[in-house]
Amino acid sequence: MTEITIPLGLQRYQYFLQQLQIILSAAGKEDNSTLYFYQQNARTPLFMLEALSRIYRNIHNSKRFTKLQIRFKQLEDMLGAVDYYDGFYKEFSASKAVPDDIITFLLSKRDENLDILRNVLNADKWLGEESKRLKKIQKKLESADWLTETAEGEEIKQYYAKSVSDINEHIKDNKINFDDVETDVHELRRELRWLSIYPQALRGLMQLTPTTDSPEYLNKYLTDEVKNSSFNKMPDGSGLNYHIQLSQNYFYALSWLIAELGKLKDTGLRILVVTEALMHIKKLNRKQAEVEALELLGDGQMSLEQILVKAKKLSEIFFSEKIIDHLLVS
Numbered sequence: 178m179t180e181i182t183i184p185l186g187l188q189r190y191q192y193f194l195q196q197l198q199i200i201l202s203a204a205g206k207e208d209n210s211t212l213y214f215y216q217q218n219a220r221t222p223l224f225m226l227e228a229l230s231r232i233y234r235n236i237h238n239s240k241r242f243t244k245l246q247i248r249f250k251q252l253e254d255m256l257g258a259v260d261y262y263d264g265f266y267k268e269f270s271a272s273k274a275v276p277d278d279i280i281t282f283l284l285s286k287r288d289e290n291l292d293i294l295r296n297v298l299n300a301d302k303w304l305g306e307e308s309k310r311l312k313k314i315q316k317k318l319e320s321a322d323w324l325t326e327t328a329e330g331e332e333i334k335q336y337y338a339k340s341v342s343d344i345n346e347h348i349k350d351n352k353i354n355f356d357d358v359e360t361d362v363h364e365l366r367r368e369l370r371w372l373s374i375y376p377q378a379l380r381g382l383m384q385l386t387p388t389t390d391s392p393e394y395l396n397k398y399l400t401d402e403v404k405n406s407s408f409n410k411m412p413d414g415s416g417l418n419y420h421i422q423l424s425q426n427y428f429y430a431l432s433w434l435i436a437e438l439g440k441l442k443d444t445g446l447r448i449l450v451v452t453e454a455l456m457h458i459k460k461l462n463r464k465q466a467e468v469e470a471l472e473l474l475g476d477g478q479m480s481l482e483q484i485l486v487k488a489k490k491l492s493e494i495f496f497s498e499k500i501i502d503h504l505l506v507s
Contacts, residue, residue: 188380193225211291345496365438369434382421383420398433427500
């Protein structure tokens with residue numbers, strides 16, 4: 178009997194689809210299936226599935242994988258919207274400085290976004306052990322034009338290099354002008370973060386290799402927090418014949434900036450979410466609400482301007498050192 182070999186790309190999808198299926202199956206048995214789905218960290222497999230779709234849409238079957246990417250991103254974005262309000266609802270509920278009406282507003286916005294997510298989960302038939310949506314996705318994947326291991330590896334390496342080039346071109350054309358926490362800081366971090374997510378999604382294809390002749394300026398990025406990050410532990414690739422090597426210290430530096438921009442973004446979002454609440458509750462204009470939000474959050478809260486200045490400074494140093502240019506080892 179001829180042994181059926183499952184293409185590596187399909188195996189990668191199946192690994193994360195199985196994780197998603199377990200969550201969807203369990204959620205289908207719950208009274209509040211949407212809240213349960215949100216609480217089970219479904220964003221992680223969805224991020225990985227979106228990452229795979231971003232890669233494969235550039236390698237083959239572009240239309241098919243673009244549709245998959247949009248579908249996975251839709252769910253992840255909705256979970257992100259729920260998490261945005263739920264996270265601040267929990268944080269501020271433990272703070273005596275934040276008025277009850279703001280906490281009530283955040284809870285109502287969380288529930289509003291849960292309702293939006295619920296409608297999509299039901300309409301697109303995601304939930305349950307016999308998820309029709311996942312079955313359709315599986316069929317689309319099984320009939321894709323998968324490449325051989327080496328050919329696919331070469332294509333993915335070229336895609337990763339192009340992703341680096343695209344980020345550099347964006348920085349070159351727009352310089353680093355941070356005017357908005359969400360559209361600027363968050364967007365740059367998101368694009369950089371894909372470079373960190375791809376190795377996890379590719380299940381061992383990408384491996385870290387010790388950096389030869391590591392320059393001294395990298396040392397400031399090589400913190401214990403970065404070195405011990407789960408995102409900097411590559412999945413086992415011992416069963417693969419082809420690998421893409423990434424320079425360890427440069428990858429750590431990338432991870433450091435992603436983390437720092439994430440902290441700054443979250444600090445800025447604290448202001449924005451309270452500003453939104455005050456605009457709704459007190460009918461203030463945005464400027465008035467932002468001033469009041471800063472007062473309410475206390476002396477330890479950076480202003481949006483301070484956040485943008487710091488994010489710009491960190492990013493300018495990082496890109497002046499051409500860190501991402503050295504990620505791929507030839």
